[in-house]
Amino acid sequence: MTDSTQTLPVPGEVGKLYDALTLSAMTDGSFNPNVHIGYWDTPDSEATIEEAMDRLTDVFIERLKVDASAHVLDLGCGVGGPGLRVVATTGARVTGISISEEQIKTANRLAADAGLTDRAVFQHGDAMKLPFEDASFEAVMALESLCHMPDRQQVLTEISRVLKPGGRLVLTDVFERFPRKVPRNPGIDKFCSGLMSTMADIEDYVGLLQRSGLRVRELLDITEQSTLRLGEELAKLATAEDRPAAMDESNFFPDEAFQPSDLAGVDDFGCLLASAERP
Numbered sequence: 001m002t003d004s005t006q007t008l009p010v011p012g013e014v015g016k017l018y019d020a021l022t023l024s025a026m027t028d029g030s031f032n033p034n035v036h037i038g039y040w041d042t043p044d045s046e047a048t049i050e051e052a053m054d055r056l057t058d059v060f061i062e063r064l065k066v067d068a069s070a071h072v073l074d075l076g077c078g079v080g081g082p083g084l085r086v087v088a089t090t091g092a093r094v095t096g097i098s099i100s101e102e103q104i105k106t107a108n109r110l111a112a113d114a115g116l117t118d119r120a121v122f123q124h125g126d127a128m129k130l131p132f133e134d135a136s137f138e139a140v141m142a143l144e145s146l147c148h149m150p151d152r153q154q155v156l157t158e159i160s161r162v163l164k165p166g167g168r169l170v171l172t173d174v175f176e177r178f179p180r181k182v183p184r185n186p187g188i189d190k191f192c193s194g195l196m197s198t199m200a201d202i203e204d205y206v207g208l209l210q211r212s213g214l215r216v217r218e219l220l221d222i223t224e225q226s227t228l229r230l231g232e233e234l235a236k237l238a239t240a241e242d243r244p245a246a247m248d249e250s251n252f253f254p255d256e257a258f259q260p261s262d263l264a265g266v267d268d269f270g271c272l273l274a275s276a277e278r279p
């Protein structure tokens with residue numbers, strides 16, 4: 001069961017956190033259109049962190065199975081990198097929603113720069129109460145955003161409501177791998193407090209999806225391909241003198257108590273990938 005003692009994120013505060021992170025990334029040269037971990041298919045994959053970030057979006061695209069006739073909701077869209085990649089790869093129309101005004105301004109600017117404003121629109125809003133009619137979308141993608149939302153059940157129920165029958169959901173979320181080392185690794189607490197997140201329990205996910213009206217298609221533990229590998233790659237980069245500003249972890253969360261290296265080698269900090277379908 002999910003740890004009921006976790007402090008629940010407040011959407012308005014999460015929005016301010018991402019406003020601040022977006023503005024600081026603009027000024028310190030660390031801007032990255034993807035605000036998520038990477039995906040390395042195999043242990044011997046030589047992909048860079050940036051290539052692995054795009055690869056994670058491609059892992060979503062493989063499962064979304066959308067074409068140019070589809071309208072996709074990107075729930076917790078960041079600064080639009082993943083949504084714009086979906087448009088460019090599949091031709092689908094994407095609407096992104098984020099609780100951060102600054103991210104939305106940036107995402108719409110990136111869409112304009114890419115000449116994709118006819119296919120990609122980003123708007124401010126709270127995923128806890130989606131501003132869309134029932135059955136509006138062929139697919140919903142949520143890359144690492146549910147961890148910031150105070151009630152996963154409510155968000156998933158909203159997602160189910162706005163999906164058309166036959167529509168798909170693909171998401172990634174962080175979870176604690178059990179049996180966990182006791183006491184809980186302090187890096188996980190730093191992540192949760194510094195980044196206003198809670199950890200899911202993978203055991204809960206089937207029930208969460210089913211109670212939301214969604215049929216589970218796939219539930220994977222992708223920790224080895226994502227969070228654990230990212231920790232290794234960041235550790236390597238920490239000692240590289242020519243690392244780009246975008247990969248300098250001291251630029252990731254400049255004002256926060258948490259840095260990604262707090263989770264290096266922490267194998268009970270897990271990442272799951274779920275896909276589901278509205279019957």
Ligand SMILES: C[S@@+](CC[C@H](N)C(=O)[O-])C[C@H]1O[C@@H](n2cnc3c(N)ncnc32)[C@H](O)[C@@H]1O
Nearest residue numbers: 034035036076077078098099126127143145148
């Ligand atoms: C880790 S970032 C991921 C961004 C993006 N999915 C990506 O992969 O680049 C988390 C995102 O979730 C959004 N988010 C968090 N809580 C939200 C809420 N209640 N409603 C809408 N968006 C929210 C944040 O604003 C941010 O865009």
